[in-house]
Amino acid sequence: xxxxxxxxxxxxxxxxxxxxxxxxxxxxxxxxxxxxxxxxxxxxxxxxxxxxxxxxxxxxxxxxxxxxxxxxxxxxxxxxxxxxxxxxxxxxxxxxxxxxxxxxxxxxxxxxxxxxxxxxxxxxxxxxxxxxxxxxxxxxxxxxxxxxxxxxxxxxxxxxxxxxxxxxxxxxxxxxxxxxxxxxxxxxxxxxxxxxxxxxxxxxxxxxxxxxxxxxxxxxxxxxxxxxxxxxxxxxxxxxxxxxxxxxxxxxxxxxxxxxxxxxxxxxxxxxxxxxxxxxxxxxxxxxxxxxxxxxxxxxxxxxxxxxxxxxxxxxxxxxxxxxxxxxxxxxxxxxxxxxxxxxxxxxxxxxxxxxxxxxxxxxxxxxxxxxxxxxxxxxxxxxxxxxxxxxxxxxxxxxxxxxxx
Amino acid sequence: xxxxxxxxxxxxxxxxxxxxxxxxxxxxxxxxxxxxxxxxxxxxxxxxxxxxxxxxxxxxxxxxxxxxxxxxxxxxxxxxxxxxxxxxxxxxxxxxxxxxxxxxxxxxxxxxxxxxxxxxxxxxxxxxxxxxxxxxxxxxxxxxxxxxxxxxxxxxxxxxxxxxxxxxxxxxxxxxxxxxxxxxxxxxxxxxxxxxxxxxxxxxxxxxxxxxxxxxxxxxxxxxxxxxxxxxxxxxxxxxxxxxxxxxxxxxxxxxxxxxxxxxxxxxxxxxxxxxxxxxxxxxxxxxxxxxxxxxxxxxxxxxxxxxxxxxxxxxxxxxxxxxxxxxxxxxxxxxxxxxxxxxxxxxxxxxxxxxxxxxxxxxxxxxxxxxxxxxxxxxxxxxxxxxxxxxxxxxxxxxxxxxxx
Numbered sequence: 001x002x003x004x005x006x007x008x009x010x011x012x013x014x015x016x017x018x019x020x021x022x023x024x025x026x027x028x029x030x031x032x033x034x035x036x037x038x039x040x041x042x043x044x045x046x047x048x049x050x051x052x053x054x055x056x057x058x059x060x061x062x063x064x065x066x067x068x069x070x071x072x073x074x075x076x077x078x079x080x081x082x083x084x085x086x087x088x089x090x091x092x093x094x095x096x097x098x099x100x101x102x103x104x105x106x107x108x109x110x111x112x113x114x115x116x117x118x119x120x121x122x123x124x125x126x127x128x129x130x131x132x133x134x135x136x137x138x139x140x141x142x143x144x145x146x147x148x149x150x151x152x153x154x155x156x157x158x159x160x161x162x163x164x165x166x167x168x169x170x171x172x173x174x175x176x177x178x179x180x181x182x183x184x185x186x187x188x189x190x191x192x193x194x195x196x197x198x199x200x201x202x203x204x205x206x207x208x209x210x211x212x213x214x215x216x217x218x219x220x221x222x223x224x225x226x227x228x229x230x231x232x233x234x235x236x237x238x239x240x241x242x243x244x245x246x247x248x249x250x251x252x253x254x255x256x257x258x259x260x261x262x263x264x265x266x267x268x269x270x271x272x273x274x275x276x277x278x279x280x281x282x283x284x285x286x287x288x289x290x291x292x293x294x295x296x297x298x299x300x301x302x303x304x305x306x307x308x309x310x311x312x313x314x315x316x317x318x319x320x321x322x323x324x325x326x327x328x329x330x331x332x333x334x335x336x337x338x339x340x341x342x343x344x345x346x347x348x349x350x351x352x353x354x355x356x357x358x359x360x361x362x363x364x365x366x367x368x369x370x371x372x373x374x375x376x377x378x379x380x381x382x383x384x385x386x387x388x389x390x391x392x393x394x395x396x397x398x399x400x401x402x403x404x405x406x
Numbered sequence: 407x408x409x410x411x412x413x414x415x416x417x418x419x420x421x422x423x424x425x426x427x428x429x430x431x432x433x434x435x436x437x438x439x440x441x442x443x444x445x446x447x448x449x450x451x452x453x454x455x456x457x458x459x460x461x462x463x464x465x466x467x468x469x470x471x472x473x474x475x476x477x478x479x480x481x482x483x484x485x486x487x488x489x490x491x492x493x494x495x496x497x498x499x500x501x502x503x504x505x506x507x508x509x510x511x512x513x514x515x516x517x518x519x520x521x522x523x524x525x526x527x528x529x530x531x532x533x534x535x536x537x538x539x540x541x542x543x544x545x546x547x548x549x550x551x552x553x554x555x556x557x558x559x560x561x562x563x564x565x566x567x568x569x570x571x572x573x574x575x576x577x578x579x580x581x582x583x584x585x586x587x588x589x590x591x592x593x594x595x596x597x598x599x600x601x602x603x604x605x606x607x608x609x610x611x612x613x614x615x616x617x618x619x620x621x622x623x624x625x626x627x628x629x630x631x632x633x634x635x636x637x638x639x640x641x642x643x644x645x646x647x648x649x650x651x652x653x654x655x656x657x658x659x660x661x662x663x664x665x666x667x668x669x670x671x672x673x674x675x676x677x678x679x680x681x682x683x684x685x686x687x688x689x690x691x692x693x694x695x696x697x698x699x700x701x702x703x704x705x706x707x708x709x710x711x712x713x714x715x716x717x718x719x720x721x722x723x724x725x726x727x728x729x730x731x732x733x734x735x736x737x738x739x740x741x742x743x744x745x746x747x748x749x750x751x752x753x754x755x756x757x758x759x760x761x762x763x764x765x766x767x768x769x770x771x772x773x774x775x776x777x778x779x780x781x782x783x784x785x786x787x788x789x790x791x792x793x794x795x796x797x798x799x800x801x802x803x804x805x806x807x808x809x810x811x812x
Contacts, residue, residue: 051735051743081731083760116728117761226714229736308632309807316808322522325487329457330635337457354489355523395801402722
């Protein structure tokens with residue numbers, strides 16, 4: 001597998017665009033489109049929040065369709081808590097795209113992001129759709145990635161190529177999301193952020209869904225900015241088969257290579273979100289090892305990653321690792337405190353549950369001043385591990401989120 | 407029931423004191439003591455964190471003793487993650503007090519608060535105990551309340567008098583805690599913050615425990631500052647019987663009056679913690695009504711109270727109530743979105759899951775500029791309700807917590 005330039009238009013047969021529809025007060029791009037030249041199969045993962053935004057409801061319905069060819073996305077308005085009017089508006093977004101592209105409405109998926117509790121300016125979107133479709137291009141991936149941004153400071157794209165037998169398959173992705181970020185898998189469904197992945201691989205809808213599930217569990221579902229789960233989280237993947245590989249229809253070797261590449265793409269996008277987390281000055285990786293079960297490892301890693309106190313300490317460059325102890329102990333996992341080790345980078349600060357006397361405080365302080373912080377929690381009670389990502393909590397985060405809607 | 411001046415020394419037969427032992431770098435008071443003139447029965451509630459600090463472990467053992475007469479508390483050091491050395495130090499704190507007061511060691515309860523992962527300067531404490539005991543006084547409640555503070559900006563005390571039959575009983579309390587505040591009841595135990603309640607009521611140890619359980623569930627366990635559960639949370643209540651009321655030994659009318667007064671004291675102390683939450687500029691009360699079960703109501707209220715995004719919005723005076731929608735929907739409770747109403751003060755912004763068209767935005771904005779914010783979530787699916795308290799998330803919070811240990 002190699003990383004290649006680009007994002008959602010890196011795989012063969014995918015076009016994309018982004019335009020200004022006037023939804024955002026800032027006047028920035030706020031309407032985006034991905035289109036495959038041929039019908040593609042799609043899989044999706046959606047927020048577990050009970051207040052599902054209208055575009056989530058529409059996409060949950062449409063995703064059961066056999067094939068898809070387009071995804072339309074607006075930023076600046078979440079179209080959430082708008083009742084039937086919101087549902088109608090989300091459906092209209094799909095319809096506008098479908099009519100101009102001569103597709104069935106069910107072949108179009110819809111996503112929205114922005115403020116909750118404001119009605120969607122659907123007329124502005126209707127008027128902008130012809131320009132949006134006119135702008136579709138093989139080089140449109142970056143424009144798409146830009147138009148889905150809200151408080152993001154950077155476009156988030158990645159693409160890779162991977163060999164499957166004699167064929168080369170590409171996977172590209174773009175995502176947004178740097179606040180209200182705490183996706184969570186539920187028994188009843190999945191939660192992710194706004195993320196769009198395209199691939200020219202030939203793969204069955206069922207295997208695509210399986211690969212997406214695997215990818216999401218260890219990537220998006222392990223990232224947190226503020227612990228707030230959104231009403232609009234969505235991850236969609238479209239596979240149009242144009243790479244001409246032998247179609248993946250079972251969990252064989254090709255599936256394994258494809259799933260592994262998809263997970264890489266998802267993980268890189270997840271990390272990009274944490275790195276660009278609202279107000280972030282530092283990236284934090286928390287690795288838990290030696291857990292009894294995979295679920296235990298994940299629960300502890302995620303709990304530590306949402307510690308407001310730890311995030312503030314990292315912002316201040318203060319190696320106050322006792323906050324890791326408190327968070328790990330509050331995870332609900334039956335940890336044996338007497339076997340726990342904690343490392344800040346290479347510095348062991350806790351050994352078998354006891355503060356290491358005379359540990360290298362200067363080295364720990366130096367680590368906490370770096371722009372990527374690496375924390376390890378070792379449990380020595382099993383073989384499972386998990387990694388979670390987050391960012392520090394800065395003055396800028398407070399600034400951004402105390403001024404968002406007004 | 408009437409509110410009276412004072413705190414832990416308001417009930418008959420309780421003395422208290424607070425002195426400077428040199429644990430805090432600031433040189434402020436950091437060692438505190440409560441002492442009953444006669445043996446008292448005690449009940450306690452302790453953190454559910456698996457990393458229990460040494461004083462929690464010692465007090466969990468001592469609380470099984472029949473009677474108690476003293477509580478010794480230090481601030482500035484949590485004595486947590488210090489292994490057997492920490493356990494020995496916590497036990498020494500009890501022993502120092504017991505020896506000088508001529509009590510059994512088990513009659514003394516111990517609590518600590520401060521930084522995690524530093525060994526306790528036990529010699530400083532040993533040297534300060536004689537002065538601590540010498541300072542014991544009927545007017546020492548305020549000094550006690552001051553000496554248990556860490557990042558608190560205000561002493562937190564309250565006292566009430568209540569009639570039980572022909573007798574008048576007093577209950578007094580003091581607490582500290584404005585950060586790492588997210589207590590939680592677990593099946594295996596309880597979690598609270600550092601809180602000490604005294605009463606001259608005559609009550610059996612069993613009924614005292616029952617009344618404390620009831621009080622804690624609706625007070626401390628409904629308050630949050632940052633969602634971080636501490637390793638040191640503890641709530642102790644001592645009853646010395648000196649009011650001479652007919653001893654409460656069953657859940658009769660006197661029990662009900664006493665339990666109700668105890669809950670009032672606990673609730674007022676919990677609210678004081680939220681009001682003085684680290685960096686707080688505003689107090690937030692979240693009331694959930696019409697839930698199917700009491701647990702549902704609590705889960706939703708608590709989830710909304712820990713929304714970082716909502717807390718930032720309140721800090722900025724921004725009525726971005728969509729964040730209440732998202733948080734309520736992420737609580738894990740199977741809410742029917744179509745029946746949910748949300749009120750900001752008197753302003754209905756969401757009606758049956760739909761944004762109210764043309765709601766009074768100016769009035770909502772004015773509410774969000776006040777120093778106490780009142781949010782209601784109505785579910786219309788049952789009769790249960792719950793109230794949670796928190797505070798806003800300000801620049802000052804980030805400042806305090808990025809500089810704590812260094």
